[in-house]
Amino acid sequence: MTRTPVNVTVTGAAGQIGYALLFRIASGHLLGADVPVKLRLLEIPQGLKAAEGTAMELDDSAFPLLRGIEITDDPNVAFDGANVALLVGARPRTKGMERGDLLSANGGIFKPQGKAINDNAADDIKVLVVGNPANTNALIAQAAAPDVPAERFTAMTRLDHNRAISQLARKTGAAVSDIRRLTIWGNHSATQYPDIFHAEIAGKNAAETVNDEAWLADTFIPTVAKRGAAIIEARGASSAASAANAALDHVYTWVNGTAEGDWTSMGIPSDGSYGVPEGIISSFPVTTKDGVYEIVQGLDINDFSRARIDASVKELQEERDAVRELGLI
Numbered sequence: 001m002t003r004t005p006v007n008v009t010v011t012g013a014a015g016q017i018g019y020a021l022l023f024r025i026a027s028g029h030l031l032g033a034d035v036p037v038k039l040r041l042l043e044i045p046q047g048l049k050a051a052e053g054t055a056m057e058l059d060d061s062a063f064p065l066l067r068g069i070e071i072t073d074d075p076n077v078a079f080d081g082a083n084v085a086l087l088v089g090a091r092p093r094t095k096g097m098e099r100g101d102l103l104s105a106n107g108g109i110f111k112p113q114g115k116a117i118n119d120n121a122a123d124d125i126k127v128l129v130v131g132n133p134a135n136t137n138a139l140i141a142q143a144a145a146p147d148v149p150a151e152r153f154t155a156m157t158r159l160d161h162n163r164a165i166s167q168l169a170r171k172t173g174a175a176v177s178d179i180r181r182l183t184i185w186g187n188h189s190a191t192q193y194p195d196i197f198h199a200e201i202a203g204k205n206a207a208e209t210v211n212d213e214a215w216l217a218d219t220f221i222p223t224v225a226k227r228g229a230a231i232i233e234a235r236g237a238s239s240a241a242s243a244a245n246a247a248l249d250h251v252y253t254w255v256n257g258t259a260e261g262d263w264t265s266m267g268i269p270s271d272g273s274y275g276v277p278e279g280i281i282s283s284f285p286v287t288t289k290d291g292v293y294e295i296v297q298g299l300d301i302n303d304f305s306r307a308r309i310d311a312s313v314k315e316l317q318e319e320r321d322a323v324r325e326l327g328l329i
């Protein structure tokens with residue numbers, strides 16, 4: 001049976017993450033090894049030539065699943081009929097830029113892109129925002145797309161989730177594949193809270209296995225939360241291949257489901273669960289099935305976790321208030 005290709009739009013396609021992402025999308029790592037894709041690459045005019053170069057390389061790879069590439073600087077064209085949108089392109093923070101300036105500059109990107117998604121995307125559109133500040137950029141795009149169900153707009157905390165699994169595996173000597181049910185709560189920022197109290201290592205409670213609260217508070221949490229900055233310091237540029245890998249993981253899991261007994265972390269519009277104010281885009285533990293995610297309910301949140309979740313959520317509320325004041329939502 002020949003399947004209809006899935007339209008995948010990638011913004012910031014000529015950037016670092018774009019370069020690490022596009023070849024793997026074309027080889028089936030986004031949706032599945034039997035799912036053909038058509039790529040739409042959105043760039044700003046200055047990025048179009050480089051995007052064309054990447055498209056030439058994609059052609060030269062003769063990917064059997066790749067059924068077309070279109071390059072444009074027009075969001076209405078880029079999102080026309082899009083089934084999956086990966087919003088990677090964003091305005092990076094530059095020297096002397098205040099938080100408000102960054103939010104405002106990104107509002108100028110994510111508001112029109114949200115509107116273009118609203119007006120042009122396919123009914124089953126799924127959106128992942130990678131560009132920082134990812135949670136609030138997702139909120140801006142979602143607010144500009146009133147005809148799209150809000151839950152289709154998500155922000156990436158899967159990289160944080162993967163980082164936390166890797167750090168926990170290193171500490172305990174476990175295989176990463178033995179670790180389940182880890183959670184990232186809150187913002188994709190230094191306030192995020194990687195939670196191991198419900199995580200399992202080969203079926204045993206992770207916090208009990210580690211049994212070292214000082215390591216948890218002083219090593220594990222800051223290492224995960226500040227890993228992005230550590231990569232920038234080491235590489236001289238922000239994470240790209242691991243970020244692309246996490247974007248693939250996020251969408252693959254959303255579309256194809258979580259494994260029985262496991263969950264993942266996604267930044268999603270809060271429904272008020274766990275005391276997170278409704279509407280802000282915050283990371284939660286979620287299970288996925290048939291392209292739909294659900295927040296894992298009923299977890300006991302101890303005082304250690306509560307304080308950290310609340311701190312990250314407070315930051316998200318402040319970001320929301322700032323973009324509201326700027327008229328972006």
Ligand code: NAD
Nearest residue numbers: 012014015016017042043044047089090130131132159243
């Ligand atoms: P990059 O600077 O290499 O590439 C960004 C690309 O976006 C550039 O080619 C630029 O021309 C393009 N762009 C800018 N504005 C655009 C617009 N309006 N429409 C389309 N394209 C546009 O950056 P990168 O390393 O690829 O990172 C991209 C973003 O991802 C950054 O904001 C970075 O902070 C973020 N990031 C997020 C995570 C996460 O875990 N959520 C992890 C790593 C990086």
Ligand code: LMR
Nearest residue numbers: 132227228229231238239
């Ligand atoms: C990361 O977590 O690697 C990035 O979000 C860091 C950044 O600021 O680009």
